[in-house]
Amino acid sequence: MSEAVDARSPGLSYQELLDTDTHPVPQVLRLESPAPRGHLDMSIDRYISADFHQLEMERLWGRVWQFACREEHIPNPGDHVVYEIGNHSYIVVRSHSGAIKCFVNACLHRGRQIKQYDGYSSELRCPFHGFAWNTDGQLTDIPARWDFPQINASEWSLPEARVGIWAGFVFINPDPDAGSFEAFLGDLPAHFERWNLTDRYVQAHVAKEIRANWKIAQEAFCEAFHVNATHPQTLPYLGDTNSQVDVWDTFARVITPGGTPSPLLNWEPDEADILRHMLDIRDDMDLPWSLEGTTARRSAADSARERWRPMVGDLVDDWSDAEFIDNLDYTLFPNFHPWGAFNRIVYRFRPNGNDHRSSIMEVLLLAPFTGERPAPAPVLHLDAEQPWTDAEPLGMLGKVFDQDTFNMERVQRGLETTRKPGVTLAGYQEAKVRWLNETLDRWLED
Numbered sequence: 001m002s003e004a005v006d007a008r009s010p011g012l013s014y015q016e017l018l019d020t021d022t023h024p025v026p027q028v029l030r031l032e033s034p035a036p037r038g039h040l041d042m043s044i045d046r047y048i049s050a051d052f053h054q055l056e057m058e059r060l061w062g063r064v065w066q067f068a069c070r071e072e073h074i075p076n077p078g079d080h081v082v083y084e085i086g087n088h089s090y091i092v093v094r095s096h097s098g099a100i101k102c103f104v105n106a107c108l109h110r111g112r113q114i115k116q117y118d119g120y121s122s123e124l125r126c127p128f129h130g131f132a133w134n135t136d137g138q139l140t141d142i143p144a145r146w147d148f149p150q151i152n153a154s155e156w157s158l159p160e161a162r163v164g165i166w167a168g169f170v171f172i173n174p175d176p177d178a179g180s181f182e183a184f185l186g187d188l189p190a191h192f193e194r195w196n197l198t199d200r201y202v203q204a205h206v207a208k209e210i211r212a213n214w215k216i217a218q219e220a221f222c223e224a225f226h227v228n229a230t231h232p233q234t235l236p237y238l239g240d241t242n243s244q245v246d247v248w249d250t251f252a253r254v255i256t257p258g259g260t261p262s263p264l265l266n267w268e269p270d271e272a273d274i275l276r277h278m279l280d281i282r283d284d285m286d287l288p289w290s291l292e293g294t295t296a297r298r299s300a301a302d303s304a305r306e307r308w309r310p311m312v313g314d315l316v317d318d319w320s321d322a323e324f325i326d327n328l329d330y331t332l333f334p335n336f337h338p339w340g341a342f343n344r345i346v347y348r349f350r351p352n353g354n355d356h357r358s359s360i361m362e363v364l365l366l367a368p369f370t371g372e373r374p375a376p377a378p379v380l381h382l383d384a385e386q387p388w389t390d391a392e393p394l395g396m397l398g399k400v401f402d403q404d405t406f407n408m409e410r411v412q413r414g415l416e417t418t419r420k421p422g423v424t425l426a427g428y429q430e431a432k433v434r435w436l437n438e439t440l441d442r443w444l445e446d
């Protein structure tokens, strides 16, 4: 069963589907940047080796730009978030000058973590013996100053990590010599120009412990190839294998078309079938609107347009069906997934402390608002046993995430026992998984 190396899925390509849109399609969706098709297996030590995790801690997490929090989490001077990655901990704080600063979360006296929780405080005072710094990181108080003649206050500022802000997302980089945040983002801000993630608020925020390496968890959201086996209920309305996969330098995307059936479906749905499955409506129930003269894809886009109209006004008439219906999963290396267009989803994947077999997956829903910005939702924590469906604010997404999560621990366990030294990747559909790991390998080699 040998096939051409540039073979493609039967059915409409994503670009052909865009040609049928009822509204002008933005240029950003017309971009195509396929990765060269790699066919080599990828070694599995990246998932199962504690040494590999240590290397990631030093050479990746110690040097890369990484999403820490939203600006709205720390709106006022003194507000702070404790950002943890592996066994490293940072305080991200709004200083009294208004700028956002990031400090290594360790007291310069005898090393205690200065902050354990997110919150507000007028200064950064260590709970152990009471050394204190202001929100700009300058040393302001040493209890029993007479006993520390060796300390020169001007040399005792808290070590800083660098801070970059894009679209309301606060990123940090522990490496003082790192390249600029803007250069790291590349063209990503240009891709999101139409979708204004700045003026959204955190409507829901769920963090779940996963019993698998952070890359296994993340890779479950980097390809649509798994949809046929993992989410079969979506096949009547999801063009899984017709996804478009694009890779740039530090970011990549998979666009999976909605409102169009999968080429892997073994029956031919009509438009009513497609809409029924999209909306999860039983066969014996009426459709919510007539499909006369329209299609499931177009009418679902129209319905979404009307849902957004009260929020953004007649701007919705400039937006394409694709922007309302398709799944635009962007990934900024190494672990940040803001969905494009008018979807609310953002994912983040992190190692869970120093355990390379455990990770934290987070889902944030970023929603538009009118009037005053609502306060960001507090984090809802789920342990490894609790299903996503326990997180009420996620609605129907919980069921889908549970299907994905069900694979993750099993992938970890399979990789611990396999006799095969590498995982095998699809050349096109799994190109984002390959890009993530090849990019990671380059960081680890330097």
Ligand code: FES
Pocket: 107, 108, 109, 110, 111, 112, 126, 127, 128, 129, 130, 131
């Ligand atoms: S360890 Fe922080 S004041 Fe002593």
Ligand SMILES: [Fe+2]
Pocket: 220, 221, 226, 227, 230, 231, 400, 404
């Ligand atoms: Fe999935």
